[in-house]
Amino acid sequence: MLDKLTLYHGSNCNFTTVDLSKANDKRDFGKGFYLTTLQSQAKDWAEVLFARFGGDGIFVYEFELEMKDYLNIKKFDKVSEDWLFFVRDNRVTGGIQHNYDIVRGAVANDKTNRTLALFVEGIYTAKEAMRKLRTNKLNDQLSIHNEKALTCLKMINKTSYGN
Secondary structure (H helix, E strand, O other): OOOOOEEEEEEOOOOOOHHHHHHHOOOOOOOEEEOOOOHHHHHHHHHHHHHHHOOOOOEEEEEEEOOOOOOOEEOOOOOOOOHHHHHHHHHHHOOOOOOOOOEEOOOOOOHHHHHHHHOOOOOOOOHHHHHOOOOOOOOEEEEEEEEEOOOOOEEEEEEEOOO
8 A cells, every 4th residue: 555645625615624524424435525636536526516505716635645554444446346335325324334544446426426326226236237337437536534544634735726
């Protein structure tokens, strides 16, 4: 595993510290602070949030995450049935449906959300959903779920667009 990762977070809020109590619920990997290795994806997320909800502007935050040995990390190397059920359980039940400090794997997007929704509703079996998902190239996401993992995250830079 890498010692340090450069990660990006897109937001419609201007902040100086990460506050896990403000994290959204019923997300792919559970309630947490979400980042990606792709700056462009973070900017897209910020633009969507600002378009939908308004806010302080469009911000992309750059972070460095030190991957400490004591962190309990779940990594999905690819989209799998394990990933599919994990996402379903966190989206349906809410909160955090696991005991990981950090979860890393593929992010569902506009092309895959329909397939996931049909799986969650029981219309698609896991095998049908996997067959449809395998044709999509998915970006990545990483979620932080507790203060222990948050202490390993350091903000490096903040870029504001069009504000």
